[in-house]
Amino acid sequence: MQGVYKELAEYLVKAETEKYETQRVTADLKSDLTVEEGYLVQEEIVKMKLAEGRKIIGPKMGLTSRAKMTQMNVDEPIYGYVFDYMLIENGGTVHLSDLIHPKVEAEIAFVIGKDIEGPGITGAQVLAATDYVVPALEIIDSRYENFNFTLPDVVADNASTSRVVLGNSLKKPATMDLDLVGVTMSINGEIKELGAGAAVLGHPANSIAMLANMLAKKGDKIRKGDVILSGAITGAVMLADGDQVVGKFDGFQDVTFKVQA
Ligand code: OOG
């Protein structure tokens, strides 16, 4: 059985590396893939990346806001992993030639100061274990045609994770109400999406708590030093050559990047 998950992982990593859209796993290769099995495929992807010498920046949450669940037609939060090669500096450039069909979304990231081990973790416990919060723009790039997927597909595909731009301003979470942080995401000076931290499960810390509790089911935990995206506050917007993307988060400095062919 293990062999099947590894094969599916190789199929998805090949699409990522060679930058082409591919058929959904559940459409073509394994129509009865469950969400749990999707995570087994994802684990194989993580193993492949680690074997190549990539480093984990942290797990990430996805599909934690209604905006995202509605946009992607799925109804449950998921997690995936961000690796070192995915980081783009604030103000940097995303090259379309490196990616398939990228979209951008606005998120709040948590820099974890102490291990967090579920089950039963609450948002308050997450805040107590968080050193800093940082605004972020995530560039997602589903390996599937038209970002069309079921929950098992997107879990297998490492939650569409592709690139991350972290802001430069770090804040102590105790100094602000993260649920009330207003966010706009603009492209070429025009606001495309907007929202507030509360869009993510009522408070972004609840998303990190859910992650700790999900990881606990497989005997894993959140680790000191992890930098964790809590999931998009806004819907995701397709990127095009020449785009100048700006995320404004109330109380933080802007997060920006540009897009080039
Ligand atoms: C899945 C990735 C979701 C988020 O923040 O909701 C995600 C997708 O929409 O392709 O990263």
Ligand code: MG
């Ligand atoms: Mg995201």
